[in-house]
Amino acid sequence: MYKNVILLNNMLMKKITILVATGLLLALYSCNNTASNDAKAKADSINEAKVDRQDDNMTKGIAEKDAKFATDAANGGMAEVELGKLAQEKATDAKVKEFGSMMVTDHSKANDELKILAQSKGIELPTMPGEDEQKIKQELSAKSGKDFDKAYVDQMVTDHKKTITLFENALNDVEDADLKQFIQKTLPVLKSHLEHIQAIDGSK
Secondary structure (H helix, E strand, O other), X not given: OHHHHHHHHHHXXXXXXXXXXXXXXXXXXXXXXXXXXXXXXXXXXXXHHHHHHOOOOOOOOOOHHHHHHHHHHHHHHHHHHHHHHHHHHHOOOHHHHHHHHHHHHXXXXXXXXXXXXXXXXXXXXXXXXXXXXXXXXXXXXXXXXXXXXXXXXXXXXXXXXXXXXXXXXXXXXXXXXXXXXXXXXXXXXXXXXXXXXXXXXXXX
C-alpha cells in the first residue's frame, strides 16, 4: 500500500513539473511573440544592440537617443499615412477627406526622407506602425459616417500635439547634425497640420 502511495505521489509530482514547465514555455513564447509583432519595439532593440556593440554598420557617434527619435518619428509618420488612407476611404466630410490626402502626401515624403537618412546612419527603422498605432487604426476602421469623421479629427489633433512635442524635445536632445536638420525642416509642417486640423475641428 505504501509503495502505491509513493508511486502515485511520484506520478503526481512529474505531472505538476510538466505542467509548470509547459506554462513557463508558453508564457515565454507569448512574450517573445508579442515583442516580435511590434515592429517599433523590434527596431529599438536592434538599435540599442548596435550602439552597445558599436556596430560597424552604424555611423560612429550615433547616440541611442538619436536612434530612438528616428524610430519614434518613423512610427508616427507611418501611422499618419495609414490613417490618412483610411480617411480617404471612409470620411464623409470633404475637408476631412482632403486632410487625409494631405497626411498621405506630406508624411510619405517625410517618411522617405527619414528612411534615406536612417539608412545612411545605419539606424534600423520599423517596417510598419507599432501595436498601439495598429490598435488605433482598427478602432477607427470600425467606425463610419460622422462618427468616423469626429474620431479621426480627434485622433489627428492628439497625434500632432504628441508628435510636435517629440520633435521639439528632440531639437534640444538629438546630437546628429543631419537628424537635427530633418527635425528643423519637418517641425513647421507638423505645426501647420495641427493648425489645419484644429480649424476643421472648430468648424464642426
